[in-house]
Amino acid sequence: MEAFFGIPALVVIAWLGGSSVKITSGGQSRLVERLGKYDRQLTPGMSFVMPVVERVVSLESLKERVLDIPPQQCFTRDNVSIEVDAVVYWQLLEHPRAHYAVDNLQAAMVNLVLTQIRAEMGKLDLDQTFTTR
Incomplete structure (x- = not known):
């Protein structure tokens, strides 16, 4: 027993x-x-x-990762439409903040990068987009 x-x-x-x-x-x-x-x-x-x-x-x-940004239509300062493609290398530094403060980290990063790309392309003329990266 x-x-x-x-x-x-x-x-x-x-x-x-x-x-x-x-x-x-x-x-x-x-x-x-x-x-x-x-x-x-x-x-x-x-x-x-x-x-x-x-x-x-x-x-x-916590290793470096690659985020491929889909091609995006942007307008330059001289109102020319261009298609911009980007690749972002990123690393998670604050795991708790990334988990609790953001619902979808990948989507948030894509939106942030696309917003920055549009803002920067809007500051450049078409000729400047070919000479600067």
Whole structure:
């Protein structure tokens, strides 16, 4: 009868112990929430999380990434329509802010870059767009 209660207890203890260890690879970051509220950021290495109280809500790479911006129609200062294409190299520096402050990070970055491209192209004449980058 003691073995009947001992085996499930060992299984539960092993499960709790195994699920409390989180290994974060180099160049990655994890966010931990305690009871639904942001608690801390896990850096590369081995970390411990309380299984019932805490949970990992986000895993992101901190390495440099590439964002391809779709071609965009813009007008130069002399009202000539041109099509501009761009590639953005970016790196996540503040994982908590990126996770909690922005719903869709990729879409927000695309909108920001397109706004800047339109603003800068509007300051240049057509000839200047060919000579400056």
